[in-house]
Amino acid sequence: MGLSDKRGYLGLGGESALTKRERFARFPWSLFLLLLVLASVGFVVLFSAIGGWENVHLLWRQIARFGMGVVLMFGLSLLGGEKLYRRYAYLFYALSLLLLIAVFVFGTIGMGARRWLSFGGFLLQPSELMKVALVLALARYYHDRTASMRQDSGGLGVPLLLIAVPAAFIINQPDLGTAIMVISIGVTVMVVAGLSWNLIIGSMVILGASIPMAWNFLYDYQRQRITTLFFPEQDPLGAGYHIIQSKIAIGSGGVLGKGFMAGSQNRLEFLPERHTDFIFSVLAEEWGFLGGCALLLIYAMVIVRTLIIATQANDRFGVLVVVGMTAFFAFQVLVNIGMVIGLLPVVGIPLPFISYGGSSMLTLMMAMGLLSHVSVYSKQHGRSV
Amino acid sequence: MLDDEHARFQVDVQRRLWVVGGGLFGAFSILGGRLFYLQVMKGGEYRNLAEDNRISLQPISALRGRILDRNGYVLVENRPDFSLAVVPELTESFAELIERLQPIINLSQSQIDSLYKRLQSQRSFLPLQIKSKLTWQEVSRIEAQIHSLAGVTIQAKSVRYYSQGVSAAHLLGYIGEVSERDKQRFPAIHFRSGDFVGKSGMERQFEVQLRGREGVREMEVNATGRQIRQLRERSPRPGDDLHLTIDLGLQQIAEKSLAGKAGAVVVLDPRNGKVLAMASQPSYDPNKFIQGFSDKEWNALISDPDRPLGNKAIQGQYPPGSTFKIIVALAAMSEGKMDASERYYCPGHIIREEHKFYCWRRKGHGQVGLVQALAQSCDVFFYKLAEQVGIDAIERQARRLGLGDISHIGINGEKPGLVPSRSWKRAMQGVVWYPGETLITAIGQGYLLSTPLQLANMMAAIANGGTVYKPSLVDLGDDELPEVLQWGHINPNHLELLREGLREVVHGRLGTASRYQPDRVKAAGKTGTSQVVRHKREESGEIIKSENDRHKDHALYITYAPASPTKEPKLAISIVVEHGGHGSSAAAPIAKELIDYFFSRTENGGDGIIGPIG
Incomplete structure (x- = not known):
């Protein structure tokens, strides 16, 4: 290994200069292909969920969003400069936080909550942006700290603050789901960055013990969602309706499903929010256990592929960015499906690349672009995959 | 040093990534396992739930069967x-x-x-x-x-419509919304709330046949209940029409002749027990049960002392009065205590144990045989006969002709009447039977009770030679053999003697019903007057005029026709007019009207049909 190589490898020297052509060639095409498959599955399911040709304009809009997302992913991943995102990480975080505060001050109220900022008709959801910004900021922080500082428990203060401040604003919107998401992503980054195992296990114990206390801080509707999760039949036409109808849809799909466009629960509008948060039940009803497992498998493949990128990252910043983005993607899948199949309370988390909706699609593509950028500049690129 | 640190970091990161990856793998396995549980293990269960969700079953009500009279006239539609x-x-x-x-x-x-x-x-x-x-x-x-x-x-x-209004209302019954009791009564029928069901009479008795089977339309509906399309339909099967044995013409005559009075008329075909008419007055309009009563109408109906809702033909229990003498005569003959030559002297009363038993004719009938005693309804003759025969033989004979028990005609509420006996009295009152009570029983008073239906059936048995048929209301066609309650076993000689006496009632010079001989055929009959409770007095000791009417005796008449020895009787009739006074004057004219109507219709060709009146 030559000196220049070594300097580049350690992320200490000048940035490795890769030509546009080289960067293009190093783009993680297999990951992109998986995302393309995922999005295509999404279009098929969405077509059924919106009721076919009658509402096909929704499908066109979703495809257009995916197109914008692809441009975003390619743009972010192919931009030159290995240190580019590390350099602007804090700035990006600060901007996102400002937007969150702006929502707090003059956000648009929709469905009983204040989550959106309106830019001349275009709705922006800063809490989505925050997920990405937080990952970048945490990665930058840990990248800059030395090993000894990282092991120091006093070094916990800044990361916890980085997580807690936006989380507090999001809880206030109120959007408990997204807040928990932001916290989970941040904590995952901290764990991989080197949080001592004692601390991890210790806080898990404390967390477990404090759940009963947290109960008191929840809003009534949030408590109700949790009780309905375990006893949906108590309120079949009210809070339990979503879960019951969703379970009926999924269960009645059986092994092979009822076939494309043939799900009665979906067709007859028994499923609420079937083209957004509950779209997985449409897929499971029409494509059955096999279809559901196939989707889970594609998601798992995406995760495996991104974790491989993490192992190939040049520096700590790269590793943590990839881990954070992967956590973002994976948690979203787990929470959404867990909710739809009745394992988790109903929170408004969309299913990555399948649910109808712009904010989620664009932020996810942004995350994929940023982690691909890590892959593009990886020295070990192509060694294993 | 940097190398070292980075290498350590690399190793540590690898380990931590494995932990993260393992955690995610675990979480995905839980999702997969849950899917397996919902879709593979519980799939069938949820499939049923989904079907229930999307299919709404809409009942298509079946048309209820009509009820017709024996000639095809519509009674209920x-x-x-x-x-x-x-x-x-x-x-x-x-x-x-x-x-x-x-x-x-x-x-x-x-x-x-x-x-x-x-x-x-x-x-x-x-x-x-x-x-x-x-x-x-x-x-x-x-x-x-x-x-x-x-x-x-x-x-x-x-909507159910009773075409003849008040006519035969008790017999036909009415329908109403189903109650819990109705559901228990018809466990085989699947009722939905608000369904109509037969509440009384034929409507209830033949609920299953009249009802038919409801159809169903399977509609696919969405979550809001909007119908998307029809999936399947099973047409309803309309209920069967019910053909009654009732002859609407006779029924209407019976009702018209009772109009303004309280009482009952039963007309049977003595050859098979078919009920040709069964009237009870006052009556009510069953259509009111469908449209609904006003409070005033309902109160008037249930507080009327003449009980319009009750079917007096089967529920009214009256002392049979002198019509019971038929039983005493038959009992005496079969016990060998009486023959054509036997005579008794009637002085107007007899004295037994310091108690005077009067004949209705205080002057007495003089020397009378069975025929004259029946024709003139001599009480003393039957007192003496009963003394000879005894209560046990009288009771046996009464039961043999269907008294003292229900006839299983198949309408709710039929009453059994009462035929007293020594054992009955001991059980009910703890006292022995007194000889004087046998005398009272002989003239149809005392404990005796009978319904108009029982009296008609008794007369039908005399007309047909002694067989008591189970009265039937539904025409099952001529192939169906009539059901028999008691087979006839009356000695023909006894029967002929009895019949002669009954013919004399109508056609004899001194017969109690001789003023009401039918125009076209001979008839045989027996009048009766049944005592209502002993006259009550108001505390002032005066009897209010209208109250007085209530205490008048019931008038009874039973008859059959034709009664000439060469012709087969076709009608057996019983008539009770409550508080009508004497059987001869209040009840017998009704019988004449019925018989005249029937035989004027059939004279020109067997059972030729002429439409109902009015």
């Missing part, structure tokens, strides 16, 4: 009831539409208010009922412009 409904979402403006309909249907302000209230609470794709029971005029005026009234529909519902 169904009539369409038209109602106006509007599907709000199909109208351009609901308020405007109502305004346009208003000149035709004339809704009151409160009706309009309730209409708008219901409009708020009901889904707009479901028809909203505006007005029911439309007249023909209203229907035709709406139909004439229905093309310009978007969203308006005329719905037809079938």
